[in-house]
Amino acid sequence: MKLAERYHRGGNLVLAAETLRDGADHWRDARLMAMAAGLFREAREYPRARWCADAALRMAGADWAGQGRMYALLVEVESADGRMDRATDAAISLLALDPLDPEARWALVKCYAARALGQHAWQTLTEQGEPLDPRSRDETLLWVGLGASFSADPQFTGRALALMQRWPDDEELLGRLLGALHWRAAEPAEPMSEEEGEQLREATASYLERFPDSTVFRAVSLGTPDNPLENLAEDLRRHHENTGEVREKVASGELPVGMLALAAGRHYAEACMRRTAERPVVYAADIPLDPSETLAVQAARTGRVMLDTSAAATLALLERGVSEQLIGHSQVVMTTDQLLADTLQAKESIALRSDMTLAWDERSASTAVLTSTPEQLAALRSTAARLVEIMQSAPRVSRPELRSLPRLPSSRRGTEWLTAVDYAKEHGHILWCDGQTDRGSQDHRGATYDPARSP
Numbered sequence: 330m331k332l333a334e335r336y337h338r339g340g341n342l343v344l345a346a347e348t349l350r351d352g353a354d355h356w357r358d359a360r361l362m363a364m365a366a367g368l369f370r371e372a373r374e375y376p377r378a379r380w381c382a383d384a385a386l387r388m389a390g391a392d393w394a395g396q397g398r399m400y401a402l403l404v405e406v407e408s409a410d411g412r413m414d415r416a417t418d419a420a421i422s423l424l425a426l427d428p429l430d431p432e433a434r435w436a437l438v439k440c441y442a443a444r445a446l447g448q449h450a451w452q453t454l455t456e457q458g459e460p461l462d463p464r465s466r467d468e469t470l471l472w473v474g475l476g477a478s479f480s481a482d483p484q485f486t487g488r489a490l491a492l493m494q495r496w497p498d499d500e501e502l503l504g505r506l507l508g509a510l511h512w513r514a515a516e517p518a519e520p521m522s523e524e525e526g527e528q529l530r531e532a533t534a535s536y537l538e539r540f541p542d543s544t545v546f547r548a549v550s551l552g553t554p555d556n557p558l559e560n561l562a563e564d565l566r567r568h569h570e571n572t573g574e575v576r577e578k579v580a581s582g583e584l585p586v587g588m589l590a591l592a593a594g595r596h597y598a599e600a601c602m603r604r605t606a607e608r609p610v611v612y613a614a615d616i617p618l619d620p621s622e623t624l625a626v627q628a629a630r631t632g633r634v635m636l637d638t639s640a641a642a643t644l645a646l647l648e649r650g651v652s653e654q655l656i657g658h659s660q661v662v663m664t665t666d667q668l669l670a671d672t673l674q675a676k677e678s679i680a681l682r683s684d685m686t687l688a689w690d691e692r693s694a695s696t697a698v699l700t701s702t703p704e705q706l707a708a709l710r711s712t713a714a715r716l717v718e719i720m721q722s723a724p725r726v727s728r729p730e731l732r733s734l735p736r737l738p739s740s741r742r743g744t745e746w747l748t749a750v751d752y753a754k755e756h757g758h759i760l761w762c763d764g765q766t767d768r769g770s771q772d773h774r775g776a777t778y779d780p781a782r783s784p
């Protein structure tokens with residue numbers, strides 16, 4: 330202990346942890362092993378912290394009072410290491426020790442949410458009857474987001490609006506909460522009472538008055554009778570010009586479609602499903618095959634394949650039997666929790682679309698209104714639902730940050746679309762995608778590419 334304390338005072342956490350671990354092994358002391366786990370966690374040595382925590386639990390047995398602390402540590406280190414399935418298991422064990430512990434329940438809720446298991450997260454949050462009260466800004470966002478999708482409580486909107494009063498000056502938080510509540514109000518399955526509708530309208534009007542320049546949630550007033558869309562023209566023109574170069578390079582195959590989604594502020598899955606203004610079709614591409622692609626297809630029969638959203642979007646256009654046959658060609662087809670979450674959000678976004686879309690018409694230098702037929706909207710929503718099915722049916726791994734693409738920031742928002750290629754590169758798996766740029770890339774060593782095609 331004294332030697333470990335000396336290392337700790339000197340700032341060498343790893344040596345202090347190793348000393349405690351060696352002592353715990355020698356004396357079979359769970360307390361020392363738990364201390365070693367804590368120091369390894371502090372030093373961000375997550376695999377070693379995990380090993381020590383597991384060892385402490387094995388040494389101490391089922392009646393040890395320190396179990397909760399070790400399971401909580403495991404939730405933390407497994408989450409930090411991107412092993413959300415293991416973090417979920419640890420959170421389940423933590424909650425089993427004390428089902429009334431709000432810290433343990435929130436830990437499991439957050440694990441489920443990180444794995445895009447929203448229904449499981451809401452069930453955990455409401456298992457004791459009333460949903461557990463959020464204690465922070467992030468928990469409030471999660472509480473309202475989950476409830477907007479899954480709560481059957483007719484008073485939910487009123488309760489969510491009451492929560493907003495805890496953060497009266499947080500423009501971003503309030504805007505995101507209002508967006509979730511308006512999405513719920515648009516869902517026909519959960520009709521809103523007149524009283525709650527009036528409360529939501531009042532809260533919305535108050536927000537728009539206090540934050541008229543919000544980029545999170547805002548209203549645009551109509552222009553003159555002769556040109557009612559004139560107030561939107563400048564924003565649409567600026568957006569069109571800012572994304573013009575990216576759109577051109579994506580269309581020519583110089584950039585992947587994920588870059589367009591990032592530039593346009595759209596979900597990756599939405600960009601994959603809305604590739605053109607015409608009705609989407611699948612056809613056999615008449616392009617030269619790289620020999621590595623042929624090898625990848627052959628290797629997919631016995632190897633692990635990472636499914637990218639672009640390929641899943643193509644599969645969603647095929648007949649169910651055909652898409653299932655193509656998926657069954659490979660021994661194991663996996664995807665990431667982040668791509669599934671993006672797909673679910675894209676489905677919600679498409680569900681809220683009307684039959685009119687505003688865009689900037691470069692030729693007339695004015696705002697244009699693009700219309701869709703009811704059949705086109707229904708087809709797009711059906712494709713989105715099928716895409717979610719395909720992504721949910723695949724085993725998933727969590728990829729909260731990029732590890733194998735060193736030139737990109739690991740935790741940058743908007744990089745979810747790269748999680749499949751990043752995981753495939755790290756583990757040497759095959760990447761199944763449907764993008765000319767992705768397939769032709771030579772930068773992702775360790776991953777080969779299998780393009781999605783119709784047979």
